[in-house]
Amino acid sequence: MSSRHRVPPLLLSFVLLVGIFETKTVSARELRDALGTSVRLSDQPSRIVTLAPSLGELVADLLEDDLTKIVGVSEYTDYPPALASVTSIGSYTNFSIEKVISLHPDLVFATTDGNSEAQIDRLRALGVPVVVIKGENFSDFQASIVTLGLALGLEKRGLEMVEQFKRGIENFSVRARLRKPKRVLMQLGDDPMITVGNKSFLNQAITTVGAQNIFGDLDARYPKPSIETVVQRDPDVIVVVELGKDVKVFQRMVEKWQHLPSLKAVKTKQVRLLKADALIRPSLRMLEGLSLLERAIYE
């Protein structure tokens, strides 16, 4: 065991590389991912690593009960709960390439919404098949499910999930058409205040439930406009999005708006806290998140 430390890392990675290539050449399928890169895959991937929590969740959904195939996940992957105990490869923004390699994956999933392209390229250069998906809006999301299904050899399940998602969205749209759209400020952070612009799927989430984002005109994902422009645009509802475990921070954000009683949302007591773990994960749980959002805006 002690002699293992003396194996030069270069040689070690070479051995690993050869190993990966060997499994690859047995049977090759080709797949074009969201970035247009064609990736060669084995028929039945059995060692899967997911580089973002949302990907872990989606892959688990696709695999249904067969979660043992997932051998590595990114930090904070906690849904379904069984994934919390899978080996972590670090945070999605800066995962450990060596850790990924050491798991001998035959399929790695990455997303443009968080993973660094440089790191993905490194993995590919080391011979790891990486399938990249996009996660910026609902149609990206549907395309991702199809791509993920294809990569896993589970096309049918993928298409089923897309159908399920579409049906869910359609239900919201039907209700949305019957409503007078409320004007919404969605707040993600404080000092500086962070909200949602039209580049984020959260903007689409707001319009899907029939509301209107007061900063939907801003060409950014998460812009930081001034508080005074919030007063100027005077939303009907303020939704403070609660993320993570520290609830107090978000309650304070809600309380802070009370200092501006001339705001319509404050006057009519429509500053609301929204538990958003389901909403911000682009997986099927988003439907659940959307109905929470719908209730927060229209209850």
Place this chain on the structure above:
Amino acid sequence: MNDTRSTLRSYILAIAVWIATFVVAMKIGAVTDASVDVLVELRLPRTLAASAIGAGLAVSGAALQALFANPLCEPYTLGISSGSALGAVLGASLGLNWMFSGLVGTAFLGALLFAGILYLISLREEVGSLTLLLTGVMMGFLGTSLVSIWLALSDANGIQAAILWLFGDLTRVRLDGAVFTFFGVAALCVFIWMRWRDLDALLMGEEDAISMGVEISSVRRRLILLISLMIGLCVSAGGMIGFIGLVIPHFVRKTVGSLHQRLIPLCAVWGAVALVVSDTLARSAVRPYELPVGVVTALVGAPAFLWIMIKRRGIR
């Protein structure tokens, strides 16, 4: 007699301009017919804090320039601001929340520490003013890079907050904090102003000062303490705002001369005017967004710094 009258006139002019910019700043904003809560919650704290911090930085700059006998000294170039920011950030990460309505206690200590180091270095005889200035610049880099360590380790929200510290920002100021800063700065300005004779003497150089009966080391100690408190207060309220302390004393000196009896009060008022104007620009230039106010002061201040340096044709 004539001199007193012109001094009086320059005071009245400065205060009138300050009141005018204050009123204009309170009127300008995204909301055109602002209600009372917008004025009191959003605009008044900022305008009041901008006045206080502008005054504090300009007076600190004038005093530092006398203390080091170098017109390029100011809180920002000497790195004292970044010491203060470091203190604030370290305090936050160590959980030392000595907060008072948006002001940070550890920022005082940071300013005091960096000013103290600079002071110890300045005690060495062979250290000229250029060396001292460069030392300050380097300490500034050191402070900023230590802040960056914290930045690298914190989450996205923490990074946002730290960036605002580094660029200077007045959006966080609450009304009670602004009132406290205003009176704190006013008191420290008076204390510094009361030492105008010492400051005049220091500006003439140490030997002359000694021959005039000034006890150099105790004067320096007291001034460093007062200036550090002032910078600590300003930075803890608004982050690192550069160049006010450089540009304002320079232009005020041009109009009323270098005697600190007049220089200090006028620096205070014009500093207030400059930062109120900068902050109004910062919050109205790129609506619906806001710029950190330090970006605006640096855009004007950095070229001014170069211009002053070139005009002096070499500093020793």
